[in-house]
Amino acid sequence: MPEAGDRHALLRAAAATLPGDTPRLDAELLLAHVLDEERLPMLMSRAPVGATAQAAFEALLARRRAHEPVAHLTGEREFWSLPIRVTRDVLVPRPDSETLIAEALAHFDARPPANVLDLGTGSGALLLAALSEWPQALGFGIDRSDAALAVARGNAARLGLAARAAFRSGDWAAGVEGPFDLILCNPPYIEDSAELMPDVADYEPASALFGGPDGLAPYRILLPEVPRLLAPGGVALFEFGLGQGPALLEMAAALHLHATTVPDLSGRARVLRIRC
Structure with missing residues (x-):
């Protein structure tokens, strides 16, 4: 590692050794975490990085080289500008999933x-x-994993939303009584x-990843x-994977549901939208 005092040299050296599509960003996030600084101020600072911080940084880099997700190394991932704590019991939130929130905002433009x-x-x-986004709304989250529910409750408490968010163990919608104005789901x-x-x-739970032989069993x-x-x-909004849109639209039509698909920021169909 470079000598203390040159954080940009540290970052360049680290990024050259990391896997994945965003090695420089990963290095920046890890160094900011070690220094307990926000990423952009960390990049603008010329303050030296001491030996203790360098050692902690290198320890995290070694774990990242073994493909441990950055969100697990730092303990959180930003989603919709919120710091979401994550563990191995839950999926790491992806930017593509923000498409559901953007579409919900568009749908409820006139009323919350x-x-x-x-x-x-x-x-x-x-x-x-x-x-x-909607300070008067109440939320209800269902998951079959008690460990995941503990993470969700902790996030609600840290974000000051616990009074409006209730979480319950359950098997999808079994036993859930509606109606709800907004249904969100990333199965x-x-x-x-x-x-x-x-x-x-x-590093992520298989039960939250795999959806049967064709991936469509939950739908x-x-x-x-x-x-x-x-x-x-x-409106009900369901995230889906690459190429699954046509099958889901056919499934919805067979149930006489008014469904369309919504693209993500890259232009790929990402969300099944069902309106009542």
Whole structure:
């Protein structure tokens, strides 16, 4: 490692050794975490990096080289400008999932939703992002994992949203009584046979990733529940994977649901939108 005092040299050297598509960003996030500084002020500072901080930085770099996700190394991931704590019990929130929140905002442009249901809540990222946008709304998150629910409750408390967010153990919508103005869901949709990068396969829960032989098993359970759960004027938003849109639209049509797909920022169909 470079001598203390040159944080940019540290970052350059670190980025050259890291896996993944964003090695420089990963190095910056890890150094900012070690220094307990925000990333951009950290980059602008010329303050020296001492030997103790360098050693801590190198320890995190070694773990990242073994493909441990940056969010696990720092303990959180930003989602919709919220710091979401994550563990191995939940998925790391992805930027693509913010498409659900953006579409919800577009749908409720004229009036806010009174209540929000998040099926398979995991870290609570989707539900808490929605509640952060609508201060009067109440939220209800369901997950079959008690460990995931503990993470979600912790996130709600840290973000000051615990009074408006209730979490319960459950098997999708079984036993849930509606109606809800907004339904959010990012179910497991990866085919069981798919090979994943070690960052995902070795560190994130398989139960939140794999959705059966074709990845569509959760939707076969969830879509028939929409009519009874969705309030008039409401919207249900389901994330899905690459190429799954046509099959989901066909599934929705067979159930007489008014469904369309919504693209993410890269232009790929990402969200199934069902209106009541």
